[in-house]
Amino acid sequence: MGWxxxxxxxxxxxxxxxxxxxxxxxxxxxxxxxxxxxxxxxGTEGTSCAAPLKAYQQNCAKSWxxxxxxxxxxAEQQKSVLATVNTQASAANRK
Amino acid sequence: xxxSLVRAARAGRIATRTNLRSGARTxxxxxxxxxxxxxxxHSGPSKQRDSSAVGVFTxxxxxxxxxxxxxxxAYFKYExxxxxxxxxxxxxxxxxxxxxxxxPLSLTTHQGKxxxxxxxxxxxxxIYFGFxxxxxxxxxxxxxxxxxxxxxxxAYGPVVQPIFISVDPARxxxxxxxxxxxxxxxxxxxxxxxxxxxxxxxKSYRVYFSTPQTAKAxxxxxxxxxxxxxxxxxxxxxxxxxxxxxxxxxxxxxVQKEVTAWKAKTGSVV
Numbered sequence: 001m002g003w004x005x006x007x008x009x010x011x012x013x014x015x016x017x018x019x020x021x022x023x024x025x026x027x028x029x030x031x032x033x034x035x036x037x038x039x040x041x042x043g044t045e046g047t048s049c050a051a052p053l054k055a056y057q058q059n060c061a062k063s064w065x066x067x068x069x070x071x072x073x074x075a076e077q078q079k080s081v082l083a084t085v086n087t088q089a090s091a092a093n094r095k
Numbered sequence: 096x097x098x099s100l101v102r103a104a105r106a107g108r109i110a111t112r113t114n115l116r117s118g119a120r121t122x123x124x125x126x127x128x129x130x131x132x133x134x135x136x137h138s139g140p141s142k143q144r145d146s147s148a149v150g151v152f153t154x155x156x157x158x159x160x161x162x163x164x165x166x167x168x169a170y171f172k173y174e175x176x177x178x179x180x181x182x183x184x185x186x187x188x189x190x191x192x193x194x195x196x197x198x199p200l201s202l203t204t205h206q207g208k209x210x211x212x213x214x215x216x217x218x219x220x221x222i223y224f225g226f227x228x229x230x231x232x233x234x235x236x237x238x239x240x241x242x243x244x245x246x247x248x249x250a251y252g253p254v255v256q257p258i259f260i261s262v263d264p265a266r267x268x269x270x271x272x273x274x275x276x277x278x279x280x281x282x283x284x285x286x287x288x289x290x291x292x293x294x295x296x297x298k299s300y301r302v303y304f305s306t307p308q309t310a311k312a313x314x315x316x317x318x319x320x321x322x323x324x325x326x327x328x329x330x331x332x333x334x335x336x337x338x339x340x341x342x343x344x345x346x347x348x349x350v351q352k353e354v355t356a357w358k359a360k361t362g363s364v365v
Contacts, residue, residue, distance in 0.1 A: 063315045
């Protein structure tokens with residue numbers, strides 16, 4: 001019943017555990033590439049991660065891609081805020 | 096009833112008068128032979144007492160007195176019983192401090208059967224609100240819930256019912272729900288409904304969700320929603336909520352504690 005090939009046309013199936021897993025894996029691969037390139041904000045890396053980006057966009061729904069990208073930026077911001085707070089705290093403790 | 100009361104009061108009054116009169120005279124006549132002195136001395140005050148007793152203690156006053164007494168007695172007895180009952184309830188159910196979570200539900204199961212809050216009775220429940228297009232938090236939480244249910248099944252048999260309630264009425268159809276829930280746990284029950292009944296369920300459980308009312312089944316969007324899962328007792332009442340930070344072990348330990356207490360109280364695990 002059009003089982004093969006239909007997934008390409010319709011995009012990933014969020015209800016399928018395999019499809020979710022595949023999406024998460026390609027997301028992790030793309031983010032790892034961004035980390036290696038020293039880029040925080042997805043989409044600002046130029047052409048350096050074109051291949052993993054294509055797989056990521058193929059294996060995840062657009063809304064999921066937006067959500068994961070947004071969360072990556074937020075997580076990085078949180079990390080830098082936490083780092084600042086920690087250095088301030090240790091500086092205050094030293095006084 | 097009032098007639099008999101009055102009659103009784105009148106009889107009492109007459110008896111009192113007789114007693115007063117005889118009590119006033121007899122000791123005087125027996126102990127003191129000096130009639131000339133004792134009679135005038137005692138007859139005055141005894142007559143006065145007599146008339147004053149009659150003046151105040153009328154049948155109406157008696158009836159009023161008795162009626163007020165009876166009413167007060169009945170009222171205090173009722174109040175006392177009410178307070179005792181209230182205290183019993185508090186002790187039995189630890190009603191104080193129980194959050195008002197849970198209430199009317201009118202949804203459909205992934206097998207197409209109707210489901211209301213009545214169906215939460217007779218078993219423990221773990222209830223998670225989410226949507227099948229959820230990127231990562233819902234599947235994680237449902238896996239956690241399923242793992243906890245597996246462990247609890249081993250300990251008690253199937254007394255804890257895992258439930259997934261959709262907050263995405265536009266996209267989560269029966270087929271979608273069926274495929275989704277059976278992937279997590281064989282006993283996971285998927286519940287869904289139209290926008291109004293979904294909203295009602297979320298209101299009952301204090302769950303926030305952001306699905307736009309105009310969303311179409313083909314739209315690609317995410318639903319922002321509360322990600323607690325709720326633990327309900329066999330009376331369908333809220334016990335606790337678990338967040339993202341709770342582990343499978345936390346959930347199992349909490350449920351076991353409640354089930355043990357329930358068994359001690361009722362003699363059975365559900």
